[in-house]
Amino acid sequence: MPFKPKVRAEAEKAINCIGDIVYPVLTALSLPIFMYNIVLEKENKLIQNMKINGMRMSNYWLVTGLFNFGLYTILISCYYGFGKFVSGLSFFTESNPFVMINMYIAWGLN
Numbered sequence: 103m104p105f106k107p108k109v110r111a112e113a114e115k116a117i118n119c120i121g122d123i124v125y126p127v128l129t130a131l132s133l134p135i136f137m138y139n140i141v142l143e144k145e146n147k148l149i150q151n152m153k154i155n156g157m158r159m160s161n162y163w164l165v166t167g168l169f170n171f172g173l174y175t176i177l178i179s180c181y182y183g184f185g186k187f188v189s190g191l192s193f194f195t196e197s198n199p200f201v202m203i204n205m206y207i208a209w210g211l212n
Contacts, residue, residue: 121191125181129209132177136170174210182206 143149152162182202186194194202 118192121185121189122193125185125191125193128181129178129206132174135173139170171210178206178210
């Protein structure tokens with residue numbers, strides 16, 4: 103009886119292993135964008151100008167936090183949609199969506 107390897111199944115296993123490593127790393131790639139905004143605000147002294155013009159810091163942090171979390175939410179929904187519907191990785195298709203969403207929200211708040 104000759105040996106018949108299941109190439110498709112083995113290739114899917116390899117792709118899933120690579121995807122399980124790559125997709126979580128992609129969630130951290132938005133960090134330079136947020137850091138660039140912080141450095142740009144510091145360089146141009148935007149916070150000091152806003153304070154001089156009467157803006158309360160609580161409003162600044164609320165708007166900045168909501169904007170950054172909204173940007174992160176858009177990014178994560180694109181990653182999750184691509185991983186689940188386009189590439190069909192088992193990391194996304196076999197995991198509980200509620201657990202995945204909670205994990206991504208916790209990661210984004212950190």
